[in-house]
Amino acid sequence: MNQNNGKTLVLGASLKPNRYSYYAIERLVDKGEPVVAVGLRPGEVAGVEVAATLMPFEGVDTVTLYLNPERQKQYYDYIIGLKPRRVIFNPGTENPEFENKLRSLGILADRACTLVLLSTDQY
Structure with a gap:
């Protein structure tokens, strides 16, 4: 479980039930984790509002990415500005480019699967 009960930001959240980001939001909610989400389209998944704009969320512990590396570039400053753990x-x-940048700032860059971490109680 998330040690300090900070929020998890699902970045690249989809409103489509067959997407991994959708499953991740559902599982995070099921585990009692506080969740915020940003995606291409506004909507709701498992009671979590999905914003279509970059919100200045406070208290983000973890950002879980569902964006390919090319699409991540436009979010580098946003993610760093949230000061996640x-x-x-x-x-x-x-x-690797973004992972190294995060590590140089003291942010853990973890290659993992959020769904596996949650299912094995390693989140």
Whole structure:
């Protein structure tokens, strides 16, 4: 479980039930984790509002990415500005350039699967 009960930001959240980001929001909510989400389209997943604009969320502990490396570039400053403890690079989102930048700022860059971490109680 998230040690300090900070929020998890699902970045690249989808409103489509067959997407991993959608499952991640559902599982985070099921586990009692506070969740915020940003995606291309506004809506709601499992009671969590998905914003279509970059919100200045406070208290973000973890950013879990569901964006390919090319799409991540426009969010670098936004993510860093949230001052998260860690950023999870889910399968397909691995990005050595951004991972190194995060590590240089003291932010944990974790190549992992949020769904696996949650299902094995390692979140």
